[in-house]
Amino acid sequence: MKYLLLDYADTSKAPDYTPEQAKAAVQAWLDYVTEAKAAGVLLASEALRPVTDATTVRVRKGKTLTIDGPFAETHEQLGGIFLLDCKDLDEAIAWAAKMPGAKYGSIEVRPVWENPQA
Amino acid sequence: MTAAEQIETTFREAHGRILAALISQLGDFTLAEDALQDALVNALERWEIDGVPRNPAAWLMTVAIHRAIDRLRRAATQERKAAILDSLVRQKEPEMDDSIPDDRLKLMFTCCHPTLALEAQVALTLHTLGGLSTPEIARAFLVPVPTMAQRLARARAKIRNAGIPYRVPPTDLLPERLDALLAVIYLIFNEGYCATAGDTLTRSALCSEAIRLCRLLVDLLPQSAEVHGLLALMLLHDSRREARLNAAGELVVLDEQDRTRWDQARIHEGIAVLKAAFALYDPGPYQVQAAISALHAEAPTAEATDWRQIATLYDTLTTMTPSVVVEVNRAVAMAMAWGAETGLQMLLRLDSRADGFYPYHAARADLLRRTNQSAAAADAYARALALCGNRAERVYLQRQLREMLNLAS
Numbered sequence: 001m002k003y004l005l006l007d008y009a010d011t012s013k014a015p016d017y018t019p020e021q022a023k024a025a026v027q028a029w030l031d032y033v034t035e036a037k038a039a040g041v042l043l044a045s046e047a048l049r050p051v052t053d054a055t056t057v058r059v060r061k062g063k064t065l066t067i068d069g070p071f072a073e074t075h076e077q078l079g080g081i082f083l084l085d086c087k088d089l090d091e092a093i094a095w096a097a098k099m100p101g102a103k104y105g106s107i108e109v110r111p112v113w114e115n116p117q118a
Numbered sequence: 119m120t121a122a123e124q125i126e127t128t129f130r131e132a133h134g135r136i137l138a139a140l141i142s143q144l145g146d147f148t149l150a151e152d153a154l155q156d157a158l159v160n161a162l163e164r165w166e167i168d169g170v171p172r173n174p175a176a177w178l179m180t181v182a183i184h185r186a187i188d189r190l191r192r193a194a195t196q197e198r199k200a201a202i203l204d205s206l207v208r209q210k211e212p213e214m215d216d217s218i219p220d221d222r223l224k225l226m227f228t229c230c231h232p233t234l235a236l237e238a239q240v241a242l243t244l245h246t247l248g249g250l251s252t253p254e255i256a257r258a259f260l261v262p263v264p265t266m267a268q269r270l271a272r273a274r275a276k277i278r279n280a281g282i283p284y285r286v287p288p289t290d291l292l293p294e295r296l297d298a299l300l301a302v303i304y305l306i307f308n309e310g311y312c313a314t315a316g317d318t319l320t321r322s323a324l325c326s327e328a329i330r331l332c333r334l335l336v337d338l339l340p341q342s343a344e345v346h347g348l349l350a351l352m353l354l355h356d357s358r359r360e361a362r363l364n365a366a367g368e369l370v371v372l373d374e375q376d377r378t379r380w381d382q383a384r385i386h387e388g389i390a391v392l393k394a395a396f397a398l399y400d401p402g403p404y405q406v407q408a409a410i411s412a413l414h415a416e417a418p419t420a421e422a423t424d425w426r427q428i429a430t431l432y433d434t435l436t437t438m439t440p441s442v443v444v445e446v447n448r449a450v451a452m453a454m455a456w457g458a459e460t461g462l463q464m465l466l467r468l469d470s471r472a473d474g475f476y477p478y479h480a481a482r483a484d485l486l487r488r489t490n491q492s493a494a495a496a497d498a499y500a501r502a503l504a505l506c507g508n509r510a511e512r513v514y515l516q517r518q519l520r521e522m523l524n525l526a527s
Contacts, residue, residue, distance in 0.1 A: 001281040088283035089233060090291065111280045 002043065002112035003084050003092040008076040009105030011050055028100040036084065036095065043083040051077045076105060083112075121165035124174060125158060132175040133249030134334075138221035139179060141284055144186055145202060147228075147277050151246075153186035154178070160185070179218055222247060223286050223338045226331075230299040231282045238273035239302050240309075245270055247334075248327045258309070258324055296339070300348050300404065303328050303335070307352050311359070312508065325356055336391075346395035347404030353388035354411035357381040362510075368517075369510040373420035385415045403439045406431050425455035442472045450481050458488040476505035480515060487522060496522035 017025065029047070036042035056067045070077065079101065086092040089109070096107040133154075140150035157178045171177040183206070190203040229242040241259070244250045250258075256266035276282065287295040310324030332349040339345050361379040364370050392408045410431045417423040432448035445468055453461020462485045465478065472478035483498035499519035506512055 003281075086281070088281045089231075090283050090287070092281070093233070 001086060001088065001092075002114065003086055003089075004110045004112055005082040005084060005092070005096050005099065006078055006108040006110065007080040007082070007099060007101040007105060008108065009079050009101055010075055011077045011079065012075070025100065032099060035098070036082070041084045041086055041091075041095065043085055045080070045082045047080040048078060079105070121170060122162065124165060124170045125161050128174040128178065129158065130249050132178070132218075134222050134225060134247035135218055135220060136175055136179050136182070137246055138225035139218045140182055140186070141225065141228075142219065142221045143183065144206070145284075147284070148274050149186055149189065149202070150182075151274070152189060153182040156185035156189075157182035175218060220338070222334060224284050226299055226335070227286055227295055228277060228282060228284050230295070230302045231277075232295070232298050233280065233282060234273050234276060235269075236302070236305070238269055239298075240305055241266060241269050242273050243302055243331070244306065244324075244327060247331060250323075250327070254323075258321060296342065296344070299335070300344060303331050304348060304352070304404075306331070307355075311355060322359065325352070325359065328352060329356065341398065343395045343398035343400035344402040344404050346391050346398070347402055347406075347408050350388045350392035350395060351404050351408035351411055353384050353391060354408060354415050357384035357388065357415060366513075367510055368513040369508075371514065372414060373423075377418070380415065385412075388412065388415070403435060406435045406438065410435075423454070425451055429455045442468060442475055442478065446472060446475070446478050446481050450485075453485050453488075458485045461485050462489065474505065476502045476511075479505065480511075483515075483518065483522075487518070492522045492525040496526055 015022075015025070033042065033045055036045075051070045054068075054070050056070055058065045058067075082095075082099070084092060084095055086095065089111075092109050092111075096102060096109050099107055101107060137150055137154055140154060141147055144150045144153070160181050161174075161178060165171070165174075187203065187206055190199050190206070193199050225246055226243065229246055230239045234242070237259075241255050244255050244258075245252065252267050252270060253263050256263045259266070261269075277284075286292075306324050307328035310321040310326075310328065329349070329352050332345065332352060335345050336349055357380050358372075358375065360381065361375040361377070362370055370376075388408065389412050392405065392412055395405050395408070410428050413424050413428050413431075429448065429451040432444065432451050435444050436448055446465065449461045449464035449468070451461075452464055453459075462482070465472075465482050465485065468478065479498050479502035483495045483502060486492075486495035486498055496519055499515055499522060503512060503515045503519060506515060
């Protein structure tokens with residue numbers, strides 16, 4: 001089954017990292033991706049630029065409206081996505097728990113709708 | 119026995135087992151439940167005419183598989199269903215032998231998967247393994263039938279759509295998943311035993327069902343000490359069920375209970391199961407609680423209770439599972455072992471953490487009463503009453519409050 005793992009974190013305050021810590025944090029993500037690739041579960045992954053670079057788009061009455069930033073002002077923001085192919089929910093949860101972001105943010109595990117006609 | 123009665127009996131005894139085996143074979147929770155339902159309707163018609171088959175459970179299993187094939191054929195346009203159908207048809211005629219594989223452990227773990235809401239875990243467990251109907255479960259938990267039906271439907275849908283596995287968890291997950299499973303069983307028992315509201319009759323069925331499920335779990339996981347511990351705990355509590363309420367439905371506290379009304383068979387079994395648990399050398403909180411309950415059960419009179427040992431066991435429990443509930447009980451045990459003043463001091467140290475918890479105020483009130491502080495005791499009984507929703511306990515608290523107010527005035 002395919003699962004989309006959405007990594008949410010509080011981006012309102014930048015982490016107070018030393019250069020070494022920042023390097024280690026990046027390395028932890030790279031290691032995670034390497035491990036998921038090696039296990040053959042990783043279908044796709046992207047890290048997202050912060051919400052300050054985001055644009056929210058809506059079409060109302062035929063008119064395209066754009067807003068700077070995310071539509072909803074929530075505490076935790078989406079920081080990255082991982083599309084995994086797992087045996088079952090337990091395996092997806094295990095991969096979510098391994099994600100470096102799980103220690104400070106939260107990971108939403110969403111099964112992909114595999115057969116929309118069903 | 120009429121055909122209808124025979125179906126009822128078979129249903130109660132074998133529902134979980136047939137359903138668990140069907141899910142294994144079909145790989146689809148909802149399809150298995152629907153197919154079993156079809157088979158039961160079929161049985162009602164056929165057994166009336168042909169008589170009850172030699173092995174009713176195997177008959178139901180075979181018919182359910184045929185009904186599942188029928189259902190799949192009707193809907194075989196969907197890729198997934200076609201795949202199940204393909205594998206079923208390629209199998210030889212479903213076996214008609216007497217043995218249905220026992221997959222109930224898988225079913226239990228799936229129903230109690232931590233990604234389902236706790237209330238859904240409870241409902242699903244009672245429904246699939248206990249064979250309780252949706253209206254029965256709705257009545258027991260005081261929710262409207264459509265609410266319960268929706269709760270069950272949503273849980274089933276999540277099992278399928280989110281890919282919750284149907285299996286006994288691997289070794290690395292087993293301890294935490296087993297804890298969750300035991301918690302569900304104990305919750306079912308407590309819902310029946312310490313009913314926060316509602317009528318007593320439906321609720322005694324919940325106690326029996328929790329005990330039945332735990333017995334099954336002991337058979338399936340004979341090496342788990344805590345499974346034995348929970349069974350022992352529930353049996354020992356259950357031995358006092360009759361004596362806990364008087365004829366008027368009021369709560370009778372432990373030291374005022376008529377001990378001749380305690381169920382000795384339950385007590386003997388509970389203690390034997392607890393000994394079996396100890397023999398596995400893997401202590402845990404259910405075993406400690408069962409040991410406390412056993413000390414009460416073994417005391418011929420309230421005065422003869424070994425409160426010092428009980429207080430020591432509560433010390434152990436505090437380190438295993440620290441909580442306000444345990445602290446309150448520990449303070450009560452200390453009061454009984456070393457004097458009301460000692461217990462009272464311990465309770466006062468809990469104040470802010472325990473303030474919204476009625477047993478805390480009830481315990482405080484009882485100890486204040488024992489130390490002849492009637493006015494303070496009355497205040498504490500009033501606080502407990504304001505927080506307590508259980509009818510039987512409220513009657514007890516009201517009686518105590520009146521007595522304290524009389525003494526204080």
